[in-house]
Amino acid sequence: MSDLQQAICLRQEGKVREAIELLNQITEFEPENGEGWYQLAWANDSLGLEREAVPYYEKALQLELSSEDRAGAILGLGSTYRTLGQYEHAKTWLLAGISEFPEHREFEVFYAMVLYNLGEHAEAMGRLLVQLADTSGDPRIMDYSLAIRYYADQLDRVWE
CATH class of the missing domain: 1.25.40.10 (Tetratricopeptide repeat domain)
Incomplete structure (x- = not known):
């Protein structure tokens, strides 16, 4: 070893x-x-x-x-910057991770946390809803996944 x-x-x-x-x-x-x-x-x-x-x-x-370690290091750095209150640095690194590793959904979740910290609540919630709809194995969530995805970017819309 x-x-x-x-x-x-x-x-x-x-x-x-x-x-x-x-x-x-x-x-x-x-x-x-x-x-x-x-x-x-x-x-x-x-x-x-x-x-x-x-x-x-x-x-x-x-x-x-390695690709796996690079993804982990980018996520770790972005997450660490977020916990230190350095939200813009966190946002930059997590966006880089989303761009470089689009199949790694964890970047979207951590990015949503940063958006929340920056007061971008609708965008944060929308991103989390998409992840929920796309990854949930719960049959009841799956039944509504199209609706959840649809509403994800329309959280402030009121239908009349």
Whole structure:
């Protein structure tokens, strides 16, 4: 097992501080290891150390990452900026994720949260309704999915 795999296992086992120590060593000796920086960001984020995580996400995104890790790093950075109240930065990154990974619906959900924070409630609600209609396995939601999608961008309309 590589040091990186060991660090991931430590994080998954809840031994996050140990994972961070190992990841700090990895990134010190392999500064071009994008996955190491991404995992370091994730570990800090999971401890509620959002401010510490930001530069690690940013560094990871400057380096080579697998598609899955790149998507995770963009989502992590966007979400972290949102929790720090840096909504415009969050919006920029989450929109980049939506553009780069349109099949990853989680970006839409986190983007809706940012829109809510920015006071764009109708747009946020509409996006969430589309995700609900498209992804719900509940038969009653599925029965109304066309109506839910239809109303998603007409929340303020009043029919007379």
